[in-house]
Amino acid sequence: xxxxxxxxxxxxxxxxxxxxxxREQIAKVFFKTQDHITVExxxxxxxxxxxxxxxxxxxxxxxxxxxxxxxxxxxxDTGTVTxxxxxxxxxxxxxxxxCGEIIEFFSDDxxxxxxxxxxxxxxxxxxHKMELYGxxxxxx
Amino acid sequence: xxxxxxxxxxxxxxxxxxxxxxREQIAKVFFKTQDHITVExxxxxxxxxxxxxxxxxxxxxxxxxxxxxxxxxxxxDTGTVTxxxxxxxxxxxxxxxxCGEIIEFFSDDxxxxxxxxxxxxxxxxxxHKMELYGxxxxxx
DNA sequence: ATAGATGATGAGAATCACTATCATTAATAG
DNA sequence: CTATTAATGATAGTGATTCTCATCATCTAT
Numbered sequence: 658x659x660x661x662x663x664x665x666x667x668x669x670x671x672x673x674x675x676x677x678x679x680r681e682q683i684a685k686v687f688f689k690t691q692d693h694i695t696v697e698x699x700x701x702x703x704x705x706x707x708x709x710x711x712x713x714x715x716x717x718x719x720x721x722x723x724x725x726x727x728x729x730x731x732x733x734d735t736g737t738v739t740x741x742x743x744x745x746x747x748x749x750x751x752x753x754x755x756c757g758e759i760i761e762f763f764s765d766d767x768x769x770x771x772x773x774x775x776x777x778x779x780x781x782x783x784x785h786k787m788e789l790y791g792x793x794x795x796x797x
Numbered sequence: 798x799x800x801x802x803x804x805x806x807x808x809x810x811x812x813x814x815x816x817x818x819x820r821e822q823i824a825k826v827f828f829k830t831q832d833h834i835t836v837e838x839x840x841x842x843x844x845x846x847x848x849x850x851x852x853x854x855x856x857x858x859x860x861x862x863x864x865x866x867x868x869x870x871x872x873x874d875t876g877t878v879t880x881x882x883x884x885x886x887x888x889x890x891x892x893x894x895x896c897g898e899i900i901e902f903f904s905d906d907x908x909x910x911x912x913x914x915x916x917x918x919x920x921x922x923x924x925h926k927m928e929l930y931g932x933x934x935x936x937x
Numbered sequence: 938a939t940a941g942a943t944g945a946t947g948a949g950a951a952t953c954a955c956t957a958t959c960a961t962t963a964a965t966a967g
Numbered sequence: 968c969t970a971t972t973a974a975t976g977a978t979a980g981t982g983a984t985t986c987t988c989a990t991c992a993t994c995t996a997t
Contacts, residue, residue, distance in 0.1 A: 673944095674944075675944055675992080675994065677944085677993075678992090679947095680945080680946095696983080709946090709947075710946085711948065712948090712984090713948080713984090713985075713986090714945080714946060714947070716983090716984060717945085734870075738982095738983070751918055753920070760918055760920075764910070764914055766910055767914070770906055770907055775891065778891055778933075779934035780891050780933055781932045781937040782929055782930065783894065783932070784930040784931070785928060787925070787926070787927045787928075788925060788927075789925045790922065790923055790924040790925060791920045791921050791922035791924070793920055794919030797921040815963085815964050815973055817963075817974055817975075818963090818964095836955090849975090849976075850975085850976080851975070851977065851978095852955090852976085853956080853975075853978090854976070856955065857956095857975085878954065938997100939996100940997085941994105941995090942993105942994090942995085943993090943994090944993075945992070945993085946991070947990090948987100948989100949987090949988100950986080951984105951985080951986065952984080952986085953983085953984080953985095954981100954982095954983090954984105955980105955982090955983105956979105957978100957979085957981090958977100959977095960975105960976100962974080962975070962976095963973085963974075963975085964971100964973075965971085965972090966969100966970090966971085967969090967971100
């Protein structure tokens with residue numbers, strides 16, 4: 658949490674951007690969220706602290722956070738797009754297309770396999786997305 | 798190509814839908830495309846054959862094709878959403894976030910690993926998406 | 938600390954991708 | 968051939984996101 662803010666501030670300095678209070682307020686609220694949150698819900702939360710903040714700024718901040726690897730957009734085609742705080746602890750998702758349940762998982766083998774594939778094509782990886790769609794235990 | 802059309806027709810019969818000419822024209826043009834195509838571009842192509850076809854029908858057809866596993870939506874956050882014909886030969890993507898180059902790859906190990914992960918969580922997989930983001934050979 | 942330059946913001950318009958509506962057209966069962 | 972009803976095309980509507988622009992806030996050099 659504190660690390661996240663520090664990382665954001667380092668990125669802001671690196672890019673020669675300014676340190677604004679709105680941005681910091683949005684980032685703080687976002688880092689505190691546990692689950693996948695919609696932009697609308699994030700705006701609601703942020704407005705409890707600062708009622709004047711606008712939707713565009715929330716989007717701008719989320720874009721910035723994505724740029725520096727602190728946020729990840731999740732669009733599982735379930736009708737709602739969400740964002741989640743993103744740390745070094747990478748994880749992927751299993752999505753039940755029937756009931757909408759989302760399970761997060763981490764696989765070290767997967768991480769290794771990705772690096773192998775990337776190397777084969779001369780790519781330097783910055784990020785990845787892996788989404789497994791199917792039916793969960795209850796639905797199948 | 799012929800197989801794809803047959804598969805579509807089987808699905809149409811299965812669902813008790815009707816065999817319309819517009820739908821078939823759109824599907825045929827779509828199956829002929831090589832690359833990832835935008836909906837707008839597909840509409841342009843289709844209108845060379847039948848100028849009366851509307852955008853909504855293209856979307857409706859693409860949705861149907863997705864349902865029966867013959868089309869796949871690709872949204873790499875590059876600003877344009879595309880669709881591509883989808884056959885049993887599954888493949889995934891490497892995306893260069895700098896120049897936008899997209900490389901398709903297939904990994905048998907990856908397919909196997911997915912099944913293993915799914916099994917662990919009691920999921921029956923219907924589909925998956927794997928996107929590796931980074932910098933390609935030229936850009937890094 | 939102060940003033941000037943310019944980045945950031947908020948409000949709302951604009952855009953993009955897509956879906957819903959609805960009157961018309963066309964496919965299919967009988 | 969006719970009735971039924973799915974499919975279509977045009978367009979309005981929607982939701983998510985970006986753009987525009989006047990105003991405000993931050994930083995830099997004094």
